Amino acid sequence: MRLIASEHRSDGARRLLDIVATQLRIIAAAPRTGLLYLRAHPLALPAVLFSRLLGCKVILEVNGSGDDVFIAHPGTAVLRPLLSRAGSLQYRLTNHVVTVTPGLARLMAAKISAGKITALTNGAPLRLSSLAQEPGRPPVVIFFGELASWQGIETVLAAKASGHWPDGVRLEIIGSGSMASAAETAAQSDPTLTFRGRLPQAEVHERVAESYATLSVQSGRVRRNLHGVAPLKVAESLMLGTPVILSDLGGHSDVLKGVGYRWIVPADSPVELAEMVGALVAETDAGTVRRDAISAIAQENLSWEAIGKKTADLIEGVIAETAA
Known part of the structure; x- marks a missing residue:
């Protein structure tokens, strides 16, 4: 397993550069990776798209309805139609979606097959x-x-x-x-x-x-x-x-x-x-x-240890599936 993380800087321009750099690292690692587990974000589309094209399976974790980026960064509202389409395309490309609440699982069921969705809450170590x-x-x-x-x-x-x-x-x-x-x-x-x-x-x-x-x-x-x-x-x-x-x-x-x-x-x-x-x-x-x-x-x-075991079982199941 390899963990790739961004710096989470607060400055807008630097944050965007961090996101781009993280996407490039993910894409570069995709040919050597069997599965990518990624938190859903409209700007993650390049990583998801290229990972799938390179034969890497993808699981997306959904922590919100998709409005988060527009609430936290009101200036992105002008890009909402484009970013919303980018998010929807990710869900169609992914092999499986993990949501942190049952309500989000029901929301995602309107976008993709319910059989590709699992609800696993957030926890702590x-x-x-x-x-x-x-x-x-x-x-x-x-x-x-x-x-x-x-x-x-x-x-x-x-x-x-x-x-x-x-x-x-x-x-x-x-x-x-x-x-x-x-x-x-x-x-x-x-x-x-x-x-x-x-x-x-x-x-x-x-x-x-x-x-x-x-x-x-x-x-x-x-x-x-x-x-x-x-x-x-x-x-x-x-x-x-x-x-x-x-x-x-x-x-x-x-x-x-x-x-x-x-x-x-x-x-x-x-x-x-x-x-x-x-x-x-x-x-x-x-x-x-x-x-x-x-x-x-x-x-x-709410322990990460118990939730992590369920996540690991899910990941193993997705890897074992016949390539989409």
Whole structure:
């Protein structure tokens, strides 16, 4: 197995160059590769096309409806017809599609044969469970990840500014993206809100493990979320033993409701979010929120090790199939 990754730089022009360079490395490796496993992206068409022409099988992982690139980079809207066609062509060329929610699997079934689709949720490595600890004081709640409108950052800021946010509870926002300026502006006028920008992953995990809770409250007003959401940060937080308050949009919320998890709120509901933060902090201080039990939920339902085994079995099955 060979891993080919881009640098994920934030600067637009450099990011585009990274994508082009990654595509070229994939194409160069295709003749020596039996299968390419690639996260779906409209700009990945060259890699998919040339890999198939060179006899390499392709599995695409679908993490969203296809609107993500236009939400995160509004300037690409003018290219939407072209990029949408590029995405559709990839699905027709691929040997198999993996989606991170059942809702996305149903969406893809309208584009390709249902027999070529498998739903496997996102997860987190079991090693994170070793970092679980009791939360520090004073209480801190963290929002981390991509600061884009579909991630519900407006709901988080509205909850913090509401009169329902619990006294003495700090909010930290970690990440970068199109809504970073809104988070930074809010922090300037609220001494209990800290905007930290982008941090190394290890530091993020450390801060999350020490926090009372994290927030994963994606917006239901954004079409890309209506097929369910399964962000990595939900599995990471739970594996660290830290409760997550998340939107009831399907995907991870359905998995967690199935095991009795209750820190779930309606999407786009800042007052209910603020009140749930208060309830969770109060229960944590009362000792009724067990961090080991929170981590056990992730270990049993959202571990990369278990999900990876299913992915490996799928890959072996696709390789064994007669070449398309």
